[in-house]
Amino acid sequence: MSALLGVAAIAALVYFNQPEPPPPVEPPSDRVVLLPDENGKVGKVVVITEGAEQLLATAYAGAKVLTGGKIELATEDAASVQLRYGAALGARPQKAVSYTVYFVSGREELTPESVSVVTELKAELARRAAPEVTVIGHTDRVGKAEANDALSIKRAQILRTMLIAQGVASTAIEAAGRGEREPLVPTADEVAEPKNRRVEISVR
């Protein structure tokens, strides 16, 4: 009898010592989650794999690439994204900020309002660890497009010189021109528009 009990005990011990079956291993999957921007707007991402293609176009839409290139859709939320991607999101650089200055008509002189913009700009530079400044000149649509490219660059360079005179390090400033490509006020060709004769300054 006791021998029988002993055998049963050993059998039970063996039984309970069986390793648990391993949990099903999820093969590693690349994932993508579309996020709303700071204004809640959502863009588009197309995920293309060997054999499948999936458009993501709604906030927190996620795609998981399975074996064989199959794409599984998953909807995430702000909390799950924070959990998985918090460190990457926390390392995002500051957004670029922009200022626009206007010139006194026909002169290389800023309007009085624009002078205070330069003061604001300097304060913003002081708030950033590694700031870069880009000044972009724009023109209206009077004259040829090529001539306006040259003029817009000249406007930007005038501002660059001003900023350096204000104490901004020259190595941190680049001047570029966009010609008449990007009017603030859209007009027909050859229309004079003071609002389009401007320089935009970006700090990033």
Next chain:
Amino acid sequence: MSKSLNASPFARFPSLAGLGLTFALAAGSALAAGEAGMIKTAKGSVLIERGGQRTVAVIGDRVMPSDTLVTGADGSVGITLRDNTRLSAGPNSVLSLDKFAFDSTTYAGELDASVKKGTLSVISGKLASSSPGTVRFRTPTSTLGIRGTEFVIEVPERGAR
């Protein structure tokens, strides 16, 4: 790749009006010829791999096209590219900038980057909003075509594949 990116569905979407203007106020800087961007945030271990050499990356360092960024277990890094694309990687990540070109006058150019492993947050810039089809992110199993947007990517650590 069984499908060309030229066949991207983006071609079928109208341009995101207004986005161009939102970003328009800022443009790239090419203070050093051919540079892609600058390191704006860095925490823990962050290395830049360039031409086979690895150096410690610090805030303010230039990032060049074809650089690879590597973060350690305690690391994270944030980069702003010249077109205002903002990339940031979490710990244990490897991010390769495969191609970068941006013309601050025409906004023409291209951006190709791959996440070998880890996590990456992307806030797209002028390239994605002004020239559809010019911005691609890759993971070991997929290619992403981007149109003016924010998203995150995760690539798990893998054994031999």
